[in-house]
Structure formats: structure tokens, C-alpha cells
Amino acid sequence: MAEQPRRSKPKEKPRGTTKKKKRMTPRKWFFAAFFTVVIAIVCGIIGYLFITLNGERILTEKADMLELGEASIIYDANGKEVTKLYDANANRENAEYNEIPKQLINAFVATEDQRFFQHSGIDFFSVGRAVVKDVIARSKVEGGSTITQQLAKNIFLTADKTFFRKATEASIAVALENKYTKEEIITMYLNRIYFGKGVHGIKAAAEYYFDTDLKDLKLWQMATLAGMPKAPNRYNPINDPESSMTRRSVVLKLMYDQKYISEQEMDEAKAVAYEAPADLEEKETDPYKAYIDYVIEEALKVMPGMTEEELRIGGYRIYTSLNQTAQQAVEKEFNDDDNFEKSPDDQKAQGAMIIMDHRDGTIQAMAGGRDYVRKGLNRVEVKRQPGSAFKPIVSYGPALETGDYLPWTVLNPDSQKCFGDYCPRDPHGASPVTMQQAIKESRNLAAVWTLNQVGVGNGVAFAKKLGMELTSEDRNLAIALGGLTEGVTPLQMAEAYSVFANGGKSVDPHSITKIENAENKKVYTYKAPPSKQLMKKETAWYMTEMMQTVLESGGTGTGARIDRPVAGKTGTSQHGIPNFNSSANRDAWFVGYTPEWTAAVWMGYDITDKQHVIKKSSSQAAAMFGKVMKQAMKNVPKSSFKEPSGVKHEVKEQVSPTNFNAVYIPEQAKVQLSWAAPENSEGITYRVYRKEKSESDFSVFVDAATTSVDDMSVFPGMTYQYYVVAYNAEEDKESKPSESITVEIPETEVDIPEQPMEPDKPDDGEIPGLPDDGTNGGEVSPPPSGDPNQPVETETPGNGGTVSPNPGGNNGNGNGNGTAGPDQGAGGPIESADPGAGNSNAN
Incomplete structure (x- = not known):
């Protein structure tokens, strides 16, 4: 019988290591559930009692x-x-x-x-x-x-x-x-x-x-x-x-x-x-409903989670930057119907205005509309089309920032009147013009050409830095003329221009300085964000320089002038109504600043249609700025715009006089010189240079304050050359010479009359012409008038006297025959009307 293989005995586990798994009996389940329910009930009762008793206590106390x-x-x-x-x-x-x-x-x-x-x-x-x-x-x-x-x-x-x-x-x-x-x-x-x-x-x-x-x-x-x-x-x-x-x-x-x-x-x-x-x-x-509404909105933003009800009846003390003098000026002018166009019906022509101190961003005053039946529609915060007031923000500002453009840079819109399918209209035409002149006259083609040169992307980026968040649909050249998808608010425009006024540094508009609770503890204190250099200080300065010319004669904003320096820009936007042929506009603007404050004014209708359009262009907005700011700033110390170091200045070539003329007048034995004054001749005089034909160099003949002078010092038979220059004494600079003119003075014959000869007298031993010294016993006699041994003196022309400047108009040639010229300073320049009036986007 074969031997069976032995089976190995299983290893015995060490004693004490066997762990029996406990089973949850129904009894244990019952007790666990029972005690859980009891605890929950107890907690619920305690919570309910707490809620009820605590609520009753608080309700009784309050x-x-x-x-x-x-x-x-x-x-x-x-x-x-x-x-x-x-x-x-x-x-x-x-x-x-x-x-x-x-x-x-x-x-x-x-x-x-x-x-x-x-x-x-x-x-x-x-x-x-x-x-x-x-x-x-x-x-x-x-x-x-x-x-x-x-x-x-x-x-x-x-x-x-x-x-x-x-x-x-x-x-x-x-x-x-x-x-x-x-x-x-x-x-x-x-x-x-x-x-x-x-x-x-x-x-x-x-x-x-x-x-x-x-x-x-x-x-x-x-x-x-x-x-x-x-x-x-x-x-x-x-x-x-x-x-x-x-x-x-x-x-x-x-x-x-x-x-x-x-x-x-x-x-x-x-x-x-x-x-x-x-x-x-x-x-x-x-009082001051628009400003108060704005304060409430700002308070709810700076106190997150607070409701308006809690703010109103919370016993808070809200401290603001409201300037009541400025606010009352705003209210006064906005309540004057004569400052606005007459509407054909009950829909009033509306407006908005905001004033802020660009040095610290505090809002001084505000108008949300002509009335406060609809005060919640604060038009300071409603977007509208800015028109030409947008040119400094999106076109000229970015160009200056590149460093390749300066106020005297010549813009060449004549080289391109259409940009693809976009062909902007410009009543001034397309001739070359400096940037400063383009801003002063609000030329459209120049602004579009400039934006095309610097690139739309750069223009949009520059505007974004100034607080203008444009849409993707705005990436086109139309923005150079203020054609925006959504538009911008007066508050945004004031903030953007404040950056120019503030040397290119950021400005944070705000109306609240601090808030205290009912216990007089501060719960909010305004802290200005870190200042940012949004553009080069040179860019801001150049823009300020150029926009000051807008208020000069020939500019589009002359109505905004007050008794202190102002820089600013007008703007209008086309009505945009289909099948409506009219030069009237949808929006009219003026945005400007003094060295201390910035303000933006908008005018228009809430709903624009054929019956409700602006016909007076931007002139009325500029006038509103002037009327309000003159009153609002009466207690504000005056200052001036401070030029930063490192800015460049235009090297201006003095313009030469024209139409120079020199004519000899025989009857008066003089050369009459005249010329036409060059443009911008204020503060200049004239130097006339002369040389005789035999002389090698010209020399200053006379300095004159007028445009004509006489040369009485010419000699017969001589030939003279003349030219004239304009002279700026302040800069010690002469213009290029005018054309040179040669004048020949004709010979003059002198008639000497014949004298009769007297018979010889006997010689009595006297020597004629000797003094009587007692030796000759006679008197000294004059030589006979006809003595051929004596020279005959003939009359010669005046020698010209001493040449000196004669600001009174006399030519100063020593003969007293000078003539007075016209009074160049009398009356000053004549102010012209707003050239942009009635032209879409042209002012």
C-alpha cells in the first residue's frame, strides 16, 4: 500500500492575538438611535429656548x-x-x-x-x-x-x-x-x-x-x-x-x-x-440731489453688505468733498433756461456737469440734469458719444507719447483722404497742419490720419490707461472722432482729462472722505490708491499747451474763457438718424481744466430724434463751463500750469517782411522805403540795412517800429542798396532778409551866377586881407565876391543827422520829415465765431 503524503498541520496562532468582530445587536441599535434622538431633541429645545428667549429679550430692549x-x-x-x-x-x-x-x-x-x-x-x-x-x-x-x-x-x-x-x-x-x-x-x-x-x-x-x-x-x-x-x-x-x-x-x-x-x-x-x-x-x-445720490452710491460701495435703509437710518456721519460755492453755481446755471436750447415740446434739452479737483481727486460739484424729477437718471454716469473731445485721448495723446510727434509737427492728411472705406468729412479740407492748429480748429482728417499713423491698438491702449474701456467693436479709425459703440460718461471724461492736468499721473475721483458711526468711531477713511504715471509728463504738458489754444481767437472753445488759465476741448457727435439730412448733433461737449480743477459738460436730449437734436453745437457747452467755473472758483487761489523739465520748445523762424519797395522822390531828395508786416508780427520791429555801391558790407541804417521809413541822407550821383528784416528783441533774432533793392540817385547840376569885375584900384601900399595891426593903417576888407581865387560854397543836401530808433513812428533820419505808421497794437485781434458750429465732429 502506497504511503500517503503527510499533511502539514496548520500553524497555531499565538495566544492572545485572536480578535472577535463585534456585532450590532438590535438592542444596541435601539439605544443608539434613542440617545441620538434624545440629544437632538435636547439640542433643539435648547436652541429653540435660546432663540425664543434671546429674541424676546432683544425685542423688549429695542x-x-x-x-x-x-x-x-x-x-x-x-x-x-x-x-x-x-x-x-x-x-x-x-x-x-x-x-x-x-x-x-x-x-x-x-x-x-x-x-x-x-x-x-x-x-x-x-x-x-x-x-x-x-x-x-x-x-x-x-x-x-x-x-x-x-x-x-x-x-x-x-x-x-x-x-x-x-x-x-x-x-x-x-x-x-x-x-x-x-x-x-x-x-x-x-x-x-x-x-x-x-x-x-x-x-x-x-x-x-x-x-x-x-x-x-x-x-x-x-x-x-x-x-x-x-x-x-x-x-x-x-x-x-x-x-x-x-x-x-x-x-x-x-x-x-x-x-x-x-x-x-x-x-x-x-x-x-x-x-x-x-x-x-x-x-x-x-438740496443738491444729484450729489447726495452719488454720495449714497459711493457709501454703499465702500461699506460692503450695507443696505441703503441701514445707511440712511444708521446714525452715520458722512463727510464729503462737496464745495457748496461750486455746487450752488452749478445749480444756478442749470436752472437758467436761457443756457439751453429751446425744445419744440415738453422734452427738455438736458445736460450734466461734474467738477473735480485733479490734485486729489475730490469731487467738488455735480449736476445730473436740469431738474430732479428724474434725479436717479444721473447723466454724469450716462454714456454718450464724446465726438471730438475724444481726439486728445485716443489720437493726439498716443502720438505725443511715442516721442515722434510734437505740437509743431506738421500732419499731412492731404496725402490720404480716405482710409479704406472710411472717408471722414472735414469742413477745413485736407491741407497740411500742425498738431496744435489741428486741435485748435478741431480738424477731423488730421485726427484720423494721426491715429492711423500711431495705430488703432495704441490708441485703444492709451484710452484704457485713462479709464476708457473700449469694446472690440471700437477697433477702428472712427474712434478718432469719438464714434464709439457704447460711448463714455462725463465722469469718465473728467477723469481722463484730469490726468493731462495732473502731469500724467492717475487721479481717483471720490466724494467721501470719511464715515463715522453713531458712536463717532471711524468706520471708513478714504485712502488714495498709489499714484501711477499713466503717460509721460512731457505728453501731458504738450497737450495742455495745445488745448489752451482752443480758447484763443479762432479756436472752437472761446466761450469757456475765464479769469485764469484754461485748457480744454470741444466735441460734438452726429445725430445718426436715418434719412435725416441735417447738420444738427446728438451730443455737445466741453471738457477742460484750470491748474486746479477739471470739469466736463455734456448737453443733449435723453432721447434723440428729428425734433430733438442740438443745433448750437459745442459753443453752448463751452459757455456753460465758463459761466459755472468763473463763479465756482472765486474762492480758489489762482495758480498757473507748471512746465516740467525736459520739454522741448519749437525753434521758430522769424518770418520776413514782404512787398519791400524803395523809390527815390526827386522833389524831396529822399528814398522812400516801405514793406508789409509778416503774420504774427506782435512784438517785432524792423531793421533797414543799407550800403553805398562802393562799400563792401551792409550796415544798419535805421531801426523802425513801423512799416515805412524815409532815407534823406542820400547824395546825388550815388547808388545805394537796401533790404529790411524783422527783428525780435526778446529773442534777439532777425528774420531772413527781404529782397535787396538798388536805388540810383541822379546827378544834380549847380548853377553859379556870373559876378561883374571891378576896376583895379591904385596900390596904396596896403596888403589886402591882412588885419589892421597898425602897421598898414588900413581895414581888412572881404575878398570881392567875384574873386576867382576864392572858392564858391554851394548848398549841399542834408547830411542825414544822427540815426536813432524812433518808436513813435518818425523815421529818425534827422530831417524831421518822418511819417507815423499804423498803430499795430490798437484794439487787439478780433474774436471769431466758433468755426466748428454746425459741423458734425468738427469741434
């Missing part, structure tokens, strides 16, 4: 804050109070629950809190939905606050959004639900909520925006009011009718979805256009 907060105050640059953002006695009238239409409550519930009548202060369903949407979007896109929570939140006027803040809101919401009925809560909410324009409460809002009582509100009006609390400054129908109408449609759709209204009611209410009450202007008493 119940008075349910009615009103402390007014925030705005101060001007001198620390003087300008206005309160909220007054307990202004624009508030509480309504009782039975005064509020049911459909109005439905509109707010449908929009703000759809489950308001079902939850107990906290809507966990809405919170969960909001969390899911936030997770999907990976950011906070939807809130879960109920109307009760919003009412609770308004008690606490801090801007933090921490967990504890939200927990406190929730606890107060629960306390409110326990203490008040739903009807009382919605009534408190509607009486407290802010509706923009300083209006608090639903009753005051109905009266202010619609001039009606609550009971008479129509569905479209209810929906309009229900849409406003989310953003009262943006969604109220006066500030922005279009945004308000869009928001109204959202509210109506929500009401329809929740079966509060029919589809027909929804459609009818969507279609109604808002018209402001006739007496609305009388209701608005806040």
Missing part, C-alpha cells in the same frame, strides 16, 4: 427701534451739515391694516415671502431652497429671509453678515411672530420699508409716486411699489422708468404664478407707462 432709526447726516468739505438722509417727520405717514388693499399685500407677499402666512418667522423650506441654489451656483445667489426677518433686520443697523447676526435676526423674527399677528407684522413692515427719494412707508409712497390714496391704487401701481424694496434707488419709476417697468413685470408674473391675478390682468398692468405727478417737483426739497 422695541422702540421698530418704528425709526437715527438719521445719518451728510457734511460738506468744511464739515458743515448739508442734509439728513432720514427725518422722522418727513415723508412718513403710517397706515392701518384695514387701509391697505388686499391685492397690495398679495403683491408684496408674492415678491418677498411667498409662505409668509404659513411660517412662524423662519421659512425652513425657503432656506433650504436657497442653500441648494447657492451650492449649485457656488456663490450666494438667493436669500432665504422672510418678511418677518427683514423687519427684524432693520432693527440692527450694522452691515456685518455673520452667523451671529443671522441668528439674532432669526431669534427676533420668532419673537415677533409670537408677540404679533401676521396682519400686525405686515403692517409694520409696509409702514417702515424705504421706497427711495427719502420716502418711508407704503402710504407716503403711494402719495409721492402716484399722487393717490392707498385705496385707489391700481394693480400696475401696486406691482411697481412691490418691486422697489429690493433696490429703491434703481427700481423707483422716477429714477429709472425702464428698470422700474422691467421689475414691475417680474412682480406681476409672480402674482400670476401664485394665482393672485389673471393673465389678462397681468398683461394690461405690464403695458402701462408711468407718468410722474405734476406737483412732484414741489415735493422734493432735499
Whole structure:
């Protein structure tokens, strides 16, 4: 029998190493679940008690804050109070629950809190939905606050959004639900909520925006009011009718979805256009509305998370850079109808203006429009086409920055009148012109030619540095004349020109200097960002030099002149209306600066059509600048533009006199010299050079202040050569000589009359002509007049006397026969009208 193979015994595990797997018995499962539920219940009870008790405590302590907060105050640059953002006695009238239409409550519930009548202060369903949407979007896109929570939140006027803040809101919401009925809560909410324009409460809002009582509100009006609390400054129908109408449609759709209204009611209410009450202007008493609106917007940006309601009734002290002298000047001129074109109907010609100190970026004054019925449409922040005011930003500025162009560089648009399919119009033609003259006269072809030379990409990049973010559609030569896809705002234009005024350094426009809370602790202090050199200081200086000529005679902005240095540029944009043949414009601009302040003025219509176009061009915008700035700056110390080191200066060649003429006048035995003065002859005199034919070199014959002189020192039979030069004594520079003229003086015959001969007398021993010394005993006798041994003296021409300059007009040749020339300085140059008036993009 074969031997079976041995089986190896399994290795024995060391004792003590065996680990038995524990099993969860049903009993253990029961106890684990039981204690988990108990702990959860205990935690829930504790949390509920905390929320309830904490909310009750806070509600008891701060119940008075349910009615009103402390007014925030705005101060001007001198620390003087300008206005309160909220007054307990202004624009508030509480309504009782039975005064509020049911459909109005439905509109707010449908929009703000759809489950308001079902939850107990906290809507966990809405919170969960909001969390899911936030997770999907990976950011906070939807809130879960109920109307009760919003009412609770308004008690606490801090801007933090921490967990504890939200927990406190929730606890107060629960306390409110326990203490008040739903009807009382919605009534408190509607009486407290802010509706923009300083209006608090639903009753005051109905009266202010619609001039009606609550009971008479129509569905479209209810929906309009229900849409406003989310953003009262943006969604109220006066500030922005279009945004308000869009928001109204959202509210109506929500009401329809929740079966509060029919589809027909929804459609009818969507279609109604808002018209402001006739007496609305009388209701608005806040001063400087556009500036205050801007301050509020800026405060909400620098205090992230704060609502406008919290800002207004948070007891804050907001210190601004408002200059009341400047602001009052703006208000005065914008309230004067004579400063604006007359409209054919009720749509007024509008305007906007902003003034800022480019030395520190502080906004001094602002006008958002001619009236404040629509103050929310702050035209300082509305984009318009800048026209020729954009030339320094996108064309000439980039050219100067390359270093290849200077103000006296000659531009040659005559070499190219069309650029592909683009052929810009220019009433000045296409002749060569210096850059300075092109800016002064606002020549179109020169600007387009220059941009084409430096490249559109460089022009766009330069504009971007100055705060102009152009679109991809703007990469074309039309931007040289301000033809932009979206346009730019007056604020952007003021900021860009401020860089030129500030030596090429960046400027940060702002209106708020600091904010303090109710406890007088600083919660915000303005800190200027680091200054950046956005362009060469030479570029900024050259541009300032050139734009000063815009205000000189022959420039397009003469109306902007004031009693201090000003540089600036006009601009107009074409109306762009199809099938409308007119030279009228859509927009008119003047943007300019003194050594201290920069200002931008825009004029036009909110809606441009054939009946609503600008006919006076940019001259009225320049005039507005001049009128306002003269008053606004009366208390600002005067200074001058400071030329930086390293800039180049044009070496100007003195222009020679023309039409030089020299004629001999026999009757007066003189040479009469005359010539025509060259252009720009201010401050120059003239030097006449002469040489006799036998002389080798010319010498100065006379210095004259007039354009004619006489040479009385000529001799008969002699030949003389003359030429004249213009002389600049300040620069000690002569022009090139005029043409030389030769003048021959004819011979003059002298007639000597014959004298009769006397008979000889006997010689008595006297020697004629000797003095009587007692030796000869006779008198000295004169020689006989006819003695041929004595020379005969003939009359010769005057010897010319002493040559000296004679600024009084006499030719100074010593004979007293000089003639006075014309008074070159009398009266000064005559100012011409705006050459660009009525020409699209030409000024």
C-alpha cells in the first residue's frame, strides 16, 4: 500500500492575538438611535429656548427701534451739515391694516415671502431652497429671509453678515411672530420699508409716486411699489422708468404664478407707462440731489453688505468733498433756461456737469440734469458719444507719447483722404497742419490720419490707461472722432482729462472722505490708491499747451474763457438718424481744466430724434463751463500750469517782411522805403540795412517800429542798396532778409551866377586881407565876391543827422520829415465765431 503524503498541520496562532468582530445587536441599535434622538431633541429645545428667549429679550430692549432709526447726516468739505438722509417727520405717514388693499399685500407677499402666512418667522423650506441654489451656483445667489426677518433686520443697523447676526435676526423674527399677528407684522413692515427719494412707508409712497390714496391704487401701481424694496434707488419709476417697468413685470408674473391675478390682468398692468405727478417737483426739497445720490452710491460701495435703509437710518456721519460755492453755481446755471436750447415740446434739452479737483481727486460739484424729477437718471454716469473731445485721448495723446510727434509737427492728411472705406468729412479740407492748429480748429482728417499713423491698438491702449474701456467693436479709425459703440460718461471724461492736468499721473475721483458711526468711531477713511504715471509728463504738458489754444481767437472753445488759465476741448457727435439730412448733433461737449480743477459738460436730449437734436453745437457747452467755473472758483487761489523739465520748445523762424519797395522822390531828395508786416508780427520791429555801391558790407541804417521809413541822407550821383528784416528783441533774432533793392540817385547840376569885375584900384601900399595891426593903417576888407581865387560854397543836401530808433513812428533820419505808421497794437485781434458750429465732429 502506497504511503500517503503527510499533511502539514496548520500553524497555531499565538495566544492572545485572536480578535472577535463585534456585532450590532438590535438592542444596541435601539439605544443608539434613542440617545441620538434624545440629544437632538435636547439640542433643539435648547436652541429653540435660546432663540425664543434671546429674541424676546432683544425685542423688549429695542422695541422702540421698530418704528425709526437715527438719521445719518451728510457734511460738506468744511464739515458743515448739508442734509439728513432720514427725518422722522418727513415723508412718513403710517397706515392701518384695514387701509391697505388686499391685492397690495398679495403683491408684496408674492415678491418677498411667498409662505409668509404659513411660517412662524423662519421659512425652513425657503432656506433650504436657497442653500441648494447657492451650492449649485457656488456663490450666494438667493436669500432665504422672510418678511418677518427683514423687519427684524432693520432693527440692527450694522452691515456685518455673520452667523451671529443671522441668528439674532432669526431669534427676533420668532419673537415677533409670537408677540404679533401676521396682519400686525405686515403692517409694520409696509409702514417702515424705504421706497427711495427719502420716502418711508407704503402710504407716503403711494402719495409721492402716484399722487393717490392707498385705496385707489391700481394693480400696475401696486406691482411697481412691490418691486422697489429690493433696490429703491434703481427700481423707483422716477429714477429709472425702464428698470422700474422691467421689475414691475417680474412682480406681476409672480402674482400670476401664485394665482393672485389673471393673465389678462397681468398683461394690461405690464403695458402701462408711468407718468410722474405734476406737483412732484414741489415735493422734493432735499438740496443738491444729484450729489447726495452719488454720495449714497459711493457709501454703499465702500461699506460692503450695507443696505441703503441701514445707511440712511444708521446714525452715520458722512463727510464729503462737496464745495457748496461750486455746487450752488452749478445749480444756478442749470436752472437758467436761457443756457439751453429751446425744445419744440415738453422734452427738455438736458445736460450734466461734474467738477473735480485733479490734485486729489475730490469731487467738488455735480449736476445730473436740469431738474430732479428724474434725479436717479444721473447723466454724469450716462454714456454718450464724446465726438471730438475724444481726439486728445485716443489720437493726439498716443502720438505725443511715442516721442515722434510734437505740437509743431506738421500732419499731412492731404496725402490720404480716405482710409479704406472710411472717408471722414472735414469742413477745413485736407491741407497740411500742425498738431496744435489741428486741435485748435478741431480738424477731423488730421485726427484720423494721426491715429492711423500711431495705430488703432495704441490708441485703444492709451484710452484704457485713462479709464476708457473700449469694446472690440471700437477697433477702428472712427474712434478718432469719438464714434464709439457704447460711448463714455462725463465722469469718465473728467477723469481722463484730469490726468493731462495732473502731469500724467492717475487721479481717483471720490466724494467721501470719511464715515463715522453713531458712536463717532471711524468706520471708513478714504485712502488714495498709489499714484501711477499713466503717460509721460512731457505728453501731458504738450497737450495742455495745445488745448489752451482752443480758447484763443479762432479756436472752437472761446466761450469757456475765464479769469485764469484754461485748457480744454470741444466735441460734438452726429445725430445718426436715418434719412435725416441735417447738420444738427446728438451730443455737445466741453471738457477742460484750470491748474486746479477739471470739469466736463455734456448737453443733449435723453432721447434723440428729428425734433430733438442740438443745433448750437459745442459753443453752448463751452459757455456753460465758463459761466459755472468763473463763479465756482472765486474762492480758489489762482495758480498757473507748471512746465516740467525736459520739454522741448519749437525753434521758430522769424518770418520776413514782404512787398519791400524803395523809390527815390526827386522833389524831396529822399528814398522812400516801405514793406508789409509778416503774420504774427506782435512784438517785432524792423531793421533797414543799407550800403553805398562802393562799400563792401551792409550796415544798419535805421531801426523802425513801423512799416515805412524815409532815407534823406542820400547824395546825388550815388547808388545805394537796401533790404529790411524783422527783428525780435526778446529773442534777439532777425528774420531772413527781404529782397535787396538798388536805388540810383541822379546827378544834380549847380548853377553859379556870373559876378561883374571891378576896376583895379591904385596900390596904396596896403596888403589886402591882412588885419589892421597898425602897421598898414588900413581895414581888412572881404575878398570881392567875384574873386576867382576864392572858392564858391554851394548848398549841399542834408547830411542825414544822427540815426536813432524812433518808436513813435518818425523815421529818425534827422530831417524831421518822418511819417507815423499804423498803430499795430490798437484794439487787439478780433474774436471769431466758433468755426466748428454746425459741423458734425468738427469741434
